[in-house]
Amino acid sequence: MALNLKKLSHKPEMLAPGHRACSGCTAPFMIRLALKMVEDDEKLVTSIATGCMEVVTTIYPFSAWKCSNIHCAFENSAATLSGAEAAYRVLAKRGKVKEKFKFLAMGGDGGTYDIGFQSLSGAMERGHEMLYICYDNEGYMNTGIQRSSATPKGAETNTSFAGTAKPGKEQHRKDLTACLVAHDIPYVAQASVHNIRDLGDKIYKGLHCGGPAFINVLAPCHRGWRIGVDQGVEYARLAVEANFWPLFEVEKGLYKINYKPKTQLPITDWLKGQGRFKHLFNDKNKHIIDELQAEADKKWKQLLRREAESLEDAKAAAPAQA
């Protein structure tokens, strides 16, 4: 479904205003968009991991959720929702639930890449018909900006300081999207909050692919990235233009890159202006910038190869033309 923004604007908002997210936070509008990606006759049950989006939307006695939402704990958004999805299947079979329901789990990168990795992997492997969206802001931001396995190399956080002995985080980020591709589920994608047309399309596909789906969404946190309150979306865009965060999808194992920059920006265009990378521009740390550039280039080439292979695979699988 190509996203129809006009039609979308007439759909009711399912995440009420008045929640306590920071001004300039990029995650809530991703959620608002996601909650509109169901058909009119479909209801949603959502689950959310402990984290910013949970604590800002559900401070008792208030809830910003106009659809059903469950928060259980930090590491089990996927497992919890898998139970709700199983409940739906059996209650629908027994005629106790008549409406059509879709299932959407969410978590930040801490709750997804790290502590919730096993729970996510299990739920995907079991084939529950649910979409998991990771809003990836590259760190544990709710607890006060600590490094996660999604934090890029060199970034300074409160558990990976840039000091005289250490240059910030010492490892490259985990490629979680690749891990999920390896689960051979019907739909996996990477998206960004700056491109809502692409993001909306992917969420719709994920919710309607008939099986488990996963989308990794880059959602900058201006507090953790040390950028201006109004710069979150712009820095998401720069990450994509620098091929640090390519937009692509893997449908039934076939790769498709959804956006190819006409001219790839140097990684420094994304790094500069972010306070967490400030120290990388000292001569002493310049090699880290080179490593980040090399890593981005390597990953992008890998992706191009996989897309080319997928095109060939698709051609080979298509019935012979008369």
Place this chain on the structure above:
Amino acid sequence: MSTTAVSKGAGSKFTPHEIMGLSGNEAAAEALKQVNPDVAAVFPITPQTELMHKFAEYVANGAVDTELINVESEHSAMSATVGASAAGARAVTATSANGLALMWEIVAIASSLRLPIVMPVVNRAISGPLNIHCDHSDTMGCRDLGWIQLYSEDSQEAYDNMIQAFRIAEDKSVMLPVMVTFDGFIISHTMERVEIIADDGVVRKFVGEYKPENYLLNAQHPVTYGPLDLPDWLFEHKRQEVQGFLNAPEVIKKVGREYGQITGRSYDLLENYRMDDAELAVVALGSTAGTAKAAIDELRDEGVKAGLVKIRCFRPFPGKELCATLGRCKAVSVMDRSFSFGLEGGPVFNEIRGAAYGAGLKVPMVSHIYGIGGRDINVTQIRGIFEGLKKLASGGRIETVENYVGLRE
């Protein structure tokens, strides 16, 4: 599993039953089959594994149409059970020891969300070091996590408790999850004579249809479960949980009576065995109650006024009922199958002594810790405990509060 179908004669006021040879695991699985819950999350752990094997077989053969979720850990087992229950389903899982420890965090969340989950827990020693045999360190360790706990003496009770657990958990004045425990291997793997209600329909009618009030799959009234509950509200919500426990005893007794009306086997919070004129008493829970009964029968034959108080329901704790019975005794031993490290005496002992203080009891009371990691407990050893009680009853001093049975020192 061997089956001999025997129905009570025509004219019996009880529902027809079948007599089967079942292990505790099989008996609990049989109860689950008859209830046919909506969702079951399963994960293997010794000695519980066989329970869910059996149930998975029922699912595969169409004996139930439960959705089986083969989760990747006990943490996810309880998480999925919470999700299913919050969604409006009757949901179950089962575990032992380390599995219970892994799901600990979510065990507490399940009760705080007031989800009427039923979970058989096959008692096993909490690691470490690793031990797969029975003690009560697992369920005693989570006695403050907000679950009702029913202990079973044998396979029959495991079956009976499982069926009653759904009614208790789902009672609108209770709305708390229930753990049905039975001793690992001693009960879980020992084949015993068990009376099974012959007609599944009778079980289903007794348990009733589950009608959730607030649930995720209610299209008309969406709900938010598990909000951020700050200092201005959490206290009130925990107090409401307390109310569930205050309401539970009457419900447990009522369900136990009604169960008795259809099966001939009634249940209370406690079982008093030869306690009417008992001067010396032991308190026990689980399979050891059966061993104690054998010891008491011998002692009674010898003219010793010995008795047993078996705790069936440990949470809510039946302090008043215990004191009413024990207050008439001259000496009491509380048998604990787990330690409470750093505290003198086991957990059950300390709860009873606390209740006894409140009730103004003066009866001398000692703690006997036994059976750790599956260490045997036998009739002779329990007779030994009574020997000690005799001395206390005739004015002897309590030398040590915490005593060990069957320990090499």
